[in-house]
Amino acid sequence: MLRYVLILLFVLIMLPVLRGWLGAIARLLLNWSLGTSSSAAAGQRSPMASPPAAAGSTILHKDPVCGTYVSEAVAVALKQGGQTLWFCSEACRDKYRRRA
Secondary structure, eight states: OHHHHHHHHHHHHHHHHHHHHHHHHHHHHHHHHHHTOHHHHTTOOOTTSOOOOOTTOOOEEEOTTTOOEEETTTOEEEEETTEEEEESSHHHHHHHHHHO
């Protein structure tokens, strides 16, 4: 009986540790794969990439093409029909222009 209790305690202690290690490995692999993706080579930012912080600019706008939320400070703006549309990259802006 004591053997089973010790095994249970070991498992309960090791599960969070293993989960943390696997999460760290998964984040490293994800960052590595996003850093070398083909969309980065095409001039598009990854939806998970954080834009550089800008002083005073905390307003986010949704890119109408890819759905990425982007700050006004780093967004590519397009004025059309009396309103301003915000894009995460020139590639998304150009894709939007081709659709319209």
